[in-house]
Amino acid sequence: MTVHIALDAMGSDLGSDELVDGAVQAVQEENANLEVTILGDRTQVESALARHSHPANINFVPTSEVITMAESPFVAVRKKRDSSIVVAFDLLKQGKVDAVVSAGNSGAVMAAAMRYLGRLKGIARPGIASVYPTLKGPVVMMDVGANVDCRPQHLYQFGVMASVFASVTFGIAEPRIGLLSIGEEGGKGNSLVRKTHQLLKQSSLNFIGNVEGRDTFQGDVDVIVCDGFVGNVCLKLSEGLAEAILTMLKEEISKTFKARMGYLLARHAFADFRKRVDYAEYGGAPLLGLNGTAVICHGRSSSLAIKNGIFVAGALIDNKANEKIRVLLNDVCQGLEDVNLSVTGTE
Amino acid sequence: MTVHIALDAMGSDLGSDELVDGAVQAVQEENANLEVTILGDRTQVESALARHSHPANINFVPTSEVITMAESPFVAVRKKRDSSIVVAFDLLKQGKVDAVVSAGNSGAVMAAAMRYLGRLKGIARPGIASVYPTLKGPVVMMDVGANVDCRPQHLYQFGVMASVFASVTFGIAEPRIGLLSIGEEGGKGNSLVRKTHQLLKQSSLNFIGNVEGRDTFQGDVDVIVCDGFVGNVCLKLSEGLAEAILTMLKEEISKTFKARMGYLLARHAFADFRKRVDYAEYGGAPLLGLNGTAVICHGRSSSLAIKNGIFVAGALIDNKANEKIRVLLNDVCQGLEDVNLSVTGTE
Numbered sequence: 192m193t194v195h196i197a198l199d200a201m202g203s204d205l206g207s208d209e210l211v212d213g214a215v216q217a218v219q220e221e222n223a224n225l226e227v228t229i230l231g232d233r234t235q236v237e238s239a240l241a242r243h244s245h246p247a248n249i250n251f252v253p254t255s256e257v258i259t260m261a262e263s264p265f266v267a268v269r270k271k272r273d274s275s276i277v278v279a280f281d282l283l284k285q286g287k288v289d290a291v292v293s294a295g296n297s298g299a300v301m302a303a304a305m306r307y308l309g310r311l312k313g314i315a316r317p318g319i320a321s322v323y324p325t326l327k328g329p330v331v332m333m334d335v336g337a338n339v340d341c342r343p344q345h346l347y348q349f350g351v352m353a354s355v356f357a358s359v360t361f362g363i364a365e366p367r368i369g370l371l372s373i374g375e376e377g378g379k380g381n382s383l384v385r386k387t388h389q390l391l392k393q394s395s396l397n398f399i400g401n402v403e404g405r406d407t408f409q410g411d412v413d414v415i416v417c418d419g420f421v422g423n424v425c426l427k428l429s430e431g432l433a434e435a436i437l438t439m440l441k442e443e444i445s446k447t448f449k450a451r452m453g454y455l456l457a458r459h460a461f462a463d464f465r466k467r468v469d470y471a472e473y474g475g476a477p478l479l480g481l482n483g484t485a486v487i488c489h490g491r492s493s494s495l496a497i498k499n500g501i502f503v504a505g506a507l508i509d510n511k512a513n514e515k516i517r518v519l520l521n522d523v524c525q526g527l528e529d530v531n532l533s534v535t536g537t538e
Numbered sequence: 539m540t541v542h543i544a545l546d547a548m549g550s551d552l553g554s555d556e557l558v559d560g561a562v563q564a565v566q567e568e569n570a571n572l573e574v575t576i577l578g579d580r581t582q583v584e585s586a587l588a589r590h591s592h593p594a595n596i597n598f599v600p601t602s603e604v605i606t607m608a609e610s611p612f613v614a615v616r617k618k619r620d621s622s623i624v625v626a627f628d629l630l631k632q633g634k635v636d637a638v639v640s641a642g643n644s645g646a647v648m649a650a651a652m653r654y655l656g657r658l659k660g661i662a663r664p665g666i667a668s669v670y671p672t673l674k675g676p677v678v679m680m681d682v683g684a685n686v687d688c689r690p691q692h693l694y695q696f697g698v699m700a701s702v703f704a705s706v707t708f709g710i711a712e713p714r715i716g717l718l719s720i721g722e723e724g725g726k727g728n729s730l731v732r733k734t735h736q737l738l739k740q741s742s743l744n745f746i747g748n749v750e751g752r753d754t755f756q757g758d759v760d761v762i763v764c765d766g767f768v769g770n771v772c773l774k775l776s777e778g779l780a781e782a783i784l785t786m787l788k789e790e791i792s793k794t795f796k797a798r799m800g801y802l803l804a805r806h807a808f809a810d811f812r813k814r815v816d817y818a819e820y821g822g823a824p825l826l827g828l829n830g831t832a833v834i835c836h837g838r839s840s841s842l843a844i845k846n847g848i849f850v851a852g853a854l855i856d857n858k859a860n861e862k863i864r865v866l867l868n869d870v871c872q873g874l875e876d877v878n879l880s881v882t883g884t885e
Contacts, residue, residue: 326782336720339728373683373770381686381767404775408782420728421768423720425775428751432779435673435755439814443807453803460790460797467786 193224194505197279197288200231201257202295204490207231211239213497218248225505228288230254230275254278264298268306276300280307283483290484290504294492300485301337301478308483311513313520316345317480320353321426322473327410331357335422343386346416350396351519352479353414359510366413369402433468474499477507484508540571541852544626544635547578548604549642551837554578558586560844565595572852575635577601577622601625611645615653623647627654630830637831637851641839647832648684655830658860660867663692664827665766667700668773669820674757678704682769690733693763697743698866699826700761706857713760716749780815821846824854831855
């Protein structure tokens with residue numbers, strides 16, 4: 192079955208060329224079985240497309256408006272009906288495409304998704320899952336920014352959704368779920384985390400307990416659950432620290448001739464390292480918990496990141512991720528009703 | 539004036555030798571003007587001291603009990619009256635020493651400090667400040683673990699205390715204070731952060747606005763304010779990521795002969811980099827907001843880290859940090875009474 196993706200071509204900081212190139216690379220990949228409808232400004236997209244020789248499985252729908260990074264998501268989505276983001280979700284709602292991929296204003300993508308798709312039945316709060324590289328393989332962190340004030344139930348459901356995502360994307364049968372906290376014991380952490388620990392412990396999920404910030408990059412866990420404030424801080428802190436470390440290393444290396452020669456010899460290792468930790472390899476961050484499929488790509492996405500973002504969306508559709516979330520939510524919630532109620536009640 | 543430090547010699551993961559060596563190095567530093575009283579097990583400390591030839595300004599008080607990392611801080615502090623941590627704070631309460639330095643169970647250090655010293659007048663919640671290296675110089679983050687569930691007032695006071703610490707330790711006249719959030723605008727963040735933003739904005743502190751995780755290592759801010767849960771996650775995430783990056787780089791470098799040769803040439807640069815980001819250079823994390831002075835060192839502190847931790851305590855005493863916190867708290871709180879009340883009232 193061909194999966195049909197709507198790609199917002201107006202979002203990237205790097206311009207429409209990278210986005211269009213990513214789409215073309217995606218459809219041309221062997222066994223891809225993809226069709227991509229690109230949405231965006233006619234001049235920009237047509238000039239980007241003109242650089243390729245009439246690729247098959249690429250459509251174009253011109254849109255006249257753009258939602259910028261600075262705009263208020265909810266206002267922009269309500270007013271800019273002919274923006275690439277809004278038209279993309281409208282196509283998805285009408286069943287004309289299977290998923291939306293955007294590197295634009297992530298708040299606006301979330302707002303449009305909520306307006307046009309709504310939540311998956313039983314999900315209290317959709318959220319954003321992000322993939323990190325670790326020493327042993329990828330780890331999924333959820334939520335990384337959609338929900339800044341959460342209840343235990345919300346974190347619990349992030350665990351369910353991220354578990355399905357890790358399973359369909361990385362082929363892990365029973366993803367190990369860790370709860371981000373500041374001590375391994377169940378009694379450690381803030382009140383949100385302590386209550387969430389109880390919920391997860393009583394569920395049938397593969398919950399391995401609390402994990403600390405230090406454990407994030409060890410690869411001993413497949414899913415890390417946290418609220419969107421903490422997750423977003425972690426995401427940006429990690430990006431900032433990785434950049435700072437490489438900058439400092441280069442500063443030290445550039446101080447002596449000998450070290451500069453050493454760097455020249457070792458530079459392929461540096462490049463391989465960069466590739467290993469490059470978010471572009473993982474493509475995009477899916478919005479999970481929606482009545483539909485959407486993937487947010489980084490604002491500075493390369494064509495490789497866009498291509499992989501499209502593949503992430505395709506994998507979610509191919510593997511019926513939303514159907515699996517519905518089933519898992521029902522399964523693990525059996526017998527949890529009382530706990531849910533009491534936890535909600537004490538807040 | 540000689541500053542007199544009580545050093546808990548039982549806390550470190552590396553054993554008493556490193557702690558005793560750090561104390562000896564501290565008192566022997568030129569113009570140090572320090573006296574250190576070491577507390578701990580007689581056999582261990584005497585054997586560690588025997589490795590030095592009767593250093594001046596080092597005293598020893600044997601203690602018979604040890605509070606381990608696994609113990610409940612409050613219970614341990616109440617029951618183990620002859621533990622090195624408890625005896626150290628008892629000496630401080632009696633005025634026999636000026637400050638306590640420990641690399642032991644940080645919860646127990648906090649509990650003993652609260653029991654024997656109590657809070658500084660006007661401070662709602664003492665907290666732990668930690669120093670990070672950045673591209674441009676050190677930054678102080680507070681709180682990094684003492685208070686997991688906070689109110690806006692608490693974060694506001696962390697700003698006051700960390701500002702004084704940055705000022706006396708790094709000689710910054712008016713430290714730039716940033717509030718850790720997930721967007722630069724004042725309206726971004728969770729409800730705790732949004733309310734804290736208003737408090738800081740209305741104060742006379744040098745508040746530059748919200749900062750994101752990415753900004754932490756840029757060095758464009760001197761103080762980062764956050765709650766103890768977020769701060770502790772950030773601290774451990776940073777440690778874990780820095781280790782993971784160096785491990786991954788080494789793995790890539792060891793893959794080819796050429797890259798290994800390159801590393802040999804550049805290895806001094808790697809060593810200099812490690813020194814630049816080594817927490818040992820900053821010594822320890824002070825507990826601020828107490829009616830007294832205490833510094834917590836990392837559990838894996840080298841003698842260098844202990845020496846620097848002793849210097850941090852000395853600088854806090856020499857510069858009358860607690861007096862300055864009292865004054866600044868009064869200064870910046872003028873006219874804030876209403877805001878404080880309304881913020882507390884809405885929670």
